[in-house]
Amino acid sequence: MRHDIPAREAEIAAVVGERVMTVTEVDHRLRLLRSGPLAARLPAPDTAEGRNLLRWLVQVMVAEILAGQEAARLGLPSESPEPAEPPEPPGSTARARPTEPSASPARSGRPAPHRVAEDAARAVLTLAGALRTGGVAAAVLATAPAARAVCRVLTAESTPSEEDARDYYRRNLDRFTTPETRWVRPFGPVRRGDMTGPLEDAVFAAGEGETAGPIEGPGGPWTLVVERIEAARREPYEAVRALIRAELAEREGERAFARWLDARQAGCVRLTPGHEHPADPAQPDAGHRH
Structure with a gap:
């Protein structure tokens, strides 16, 4: 970690490896969020909920930086412009996120450039994804091509087993049945x-x-x-097998990315006071204590 930080501590929101993330950067992203179409649904800035919204946004920005650093280290084509509107905290929107049936890019571990553009157009934040991985991981996977590129590399050699796919089919027959x-x-x-x-x-x-x-x-x-x-009709397993295996692979990829992100955050991220994780029991606005 870098120790000769060329700024006053009060101007720093987080240090991510060699990267210093400033309070100015966070304020800019927060202004974008609060000027967006969902601004009326956000908590007031001078409340505990409003301060925790800022903390949540810091975690997303840190995750974006980590994913970008890892993508650069691996040489992955994952550049994209900064989003005009940061992701809203999970639970406020619930659109379905499509499955990514990737074949050759997954085998090579490197997504083709056109896949990056397709991902950016298709990915959205879902409540189901947030429940599987945590809100921060789900948000960055939904908005950052670098995160999705790293996610694919983490699971390039992982393939759901036939047994797992059949078991999923048996446990979710309602999904494949039309009354x-x-x-x-x-x-x-x-x-x-x-x-x-x-x-x-x-x-x-x-x-x-x-x-x-x-x-x-x-x-x-x-x-x-x-x-x-x-x-009434039911799709036979053979007709939905590929869909199920692709969905299981996507979910495992999301969980693998969340585990990777937790490990990287623990190893090379320092958050300054006021920018802690919203669930950190040590911060004064934490809403859940034992």
Whole structure:
């Protein structure tokens, strides 16, 4: 670690290996976050929650630096412009993150340049990812191509076993099952649970092409026509095997990156007072103590 830091301690938020991260940098990112479209949902700056938001942002910025340093050390093509809007803390958005079925880049350990651009366009922060890896790791994986490049290298030789994939399929049959769907005029497609009471009973007792009603219901009475019935179906394991293995590989990669990030943070990061991890029980705004 560098000891001859060319700045006053009050101007430093963190020291990451040889890299000094300044308070000015953190303030800039925080202004971007607070001027974004979700600004109204963020806590006020002069509250414990607001100060912990700043601490959380520092952890994300430190993780970005660590990932960038590792990507540079490995010679990975992972450069990208600074995001216009930093990631919001996990739990506030929940879009689905697509699976990354990578073949040749994973074998070589080095992502092709076009994959970097694709990753930047496709990756988003999800609550599920944050629960698997922790909010900081999930945020940096969602926003930093360098982090995703390092993640792929960490799991280049890791392949989910056939047993693990089959076990996942057996434990999650609901994901691969489409329940019976009835196309009902005037409602459109209807499944069990979409309707209640006598209306549902009548719809699912009728055959294809039959009319049910009039039936008393909200805004009724209703006369319903079952125009088409699509039977329940389940995707066979062979049809979803590749998807499952890709998803399991992605999850293991995220966990491997989180473990790597924890180790690197413990080994070469120094945080100054006011920039500790929000969960650090030693900081005055920590919300959980025993």
